Amino acid sequence: MNPLTATAVGKRYRSRWAVRDCSFTIPEGKVVALVGPNGAGKSTLLGMAAGIVRPTTGGLSAFGTPTAGRTHPDVSYLGQNRSLYHDLTVRELTRAVGSMNDRWSTDRVHEVLGLLTGVDHDAKVGTLSAGTRTQVAIAMALGRLPRLLLLDEPLSDLDPLARDETLRIIMTEVADRGTTVVMSSHLLTDLREVCDHILLVDEGRVQVDGDIEEVLARHRILVGPAADESSVEGTLVSATRTARQSTLLLREAAPTPKGWEGTEPDLESLVMGYLRASRERRR
Numbered sequence: 264m265n266p267l268t269a270t271a272v273g274k275r276y277r278s279r280w281a282v283r284d285c286s287f288t289i290p291e292g293k294v295v296a297l298v299g300p301n302g303a304g305k306s307t308l309l310g311m312a313a314g315i316v317r318p319t320t321g322g323l324s325a326f327g328t329p330t331a332g333r334t335h336p337d338v339s340y341l342g343q344n345r346s347l348y349h350d351l352t353v354r355e356l357t358r359a360v361g362s363m364n365d366r367w368s369t370d371r372v373h374e375v376l377g378l379l380t381g382v383d384h385d386a387k388v389g390t391l392s393a394g395t396r397t398q399v400a401i402a403m404a405l406g407r408l409p410r411l412l413l414l415d416e417p418l419s420d421l422d423p424l425a426r427d428e429t430l431r432i433i434m435t436e437v438a439d440r441g442t443t444v445v446m447s448s449h450l451l452t453d454l455r456e457v458c459d460h461i462l463l464v465d466e467g468r469v470q471v472d473g474d475i476e477e478v479l480a481r482h483r484i485l486v487g488p489a490a491d492e493s494s495v496e497g498t499l500v501s502a503t504r505t506a507r508q509s510t511l512l513l514r515e516a517a518p519t520p521k522g523w524e525g526t527e528p529d530l531e532s533l534v535m536g537y538l539r540a541s542r543e544r545r546r
């Protein structure tokens with residue numbers, strides 16, 4: 264059973280669609296980079312996957328069960344607001360969250376916290392830095408022993424060292440337990456380290472969905488003379504142009520024409536190309 268399947272799912276807030284007609288399947292054991300510009304619908308999608316946001320149309324299912332209205336027992340979700348009890352100490356929080364979950368491992372929480380630098384178990388959660396709070400929240404999410412972990416911008420308020428620690432914890436979780444992870448972030452270099460699947464959304468719709476290596480191999484960056492774009496074949500995603508030179512991101516490009524230089528994009532240039540296209544469309 265796939266950890267997550269979306270079938271024509273949509274969410275409308277008043278007259279505006281935040282997510283529209285999204286269909287995709289996340290295969291088991293994948294680490295998925297959920298990327299897209301601000302306001303693309305990433306948090307809304309994750310909220311629906313966690314059963315916290317109710318879809319307007321279509322639906323999502325986790326391990327074959329519709330997610331609307333409740334979080335599947337095999338799913339852990341870390342929202343952007345982190346939702347922790349600030350008046351409890353880390354130790355008390357671990358006990359409190361444990362008492363709310365049927366399946367729970369305090370040992371797993373301690374194991375994760377033990378890998379992090381300087382988390383004081385007797386400190387009140389509200390006194391921790393935002394970055395440490397995020398790490399504590401990830402430890403709580405892992406304490407539920409999830410088979411699917413949904414993380415909404417888990418790296419956003421972490422310094423480089425804390426980001427590295429957190430990515431290692433996620434990688435260890437995937438390697439040891441085969442957990443499927445869907446993680447939204449704008450930090451593409453960090454995502455590239457851990458993710459093997461990309462889901463790129465823009466204006467609420469899925470633009471790119473697939474294994475990162477395969478997706479990159481389906482795209483080309485061509486650099487060549489601005490006056491000679493007619494010789495280029497393929498689906499143009501976006502372009503940057505100067506008076507003399509064009510840089511094009513293409514999908515399903517034909518062989519590189521004479522006078523042009525063709526390379527496979529890296530994740531950053533691929534996503535940048537799609538974001539640029541999105542900005543152009545909005546203009």
Ligand SMILES: Nc1ncnc2c1ncn2[C@@H]1O[C@H](COP(=O)(O)OP(=O)(O)OP(=O)(O)O)[C@@H](O)[C@H]1O
Binds near residue numbers: 306
């Ligand atoms: N509770 C809400 N009520 C009304 N509109 C909302 C609500 N939540 C999200 N939206 C709108 O839905 C759209 C998608 O928002 P969402 O937060 O899902 O995007 P995002 O891709 O996560 O953005 P970011 O990268 O900035 O976090 C935005 O236009 C946002 O303003």
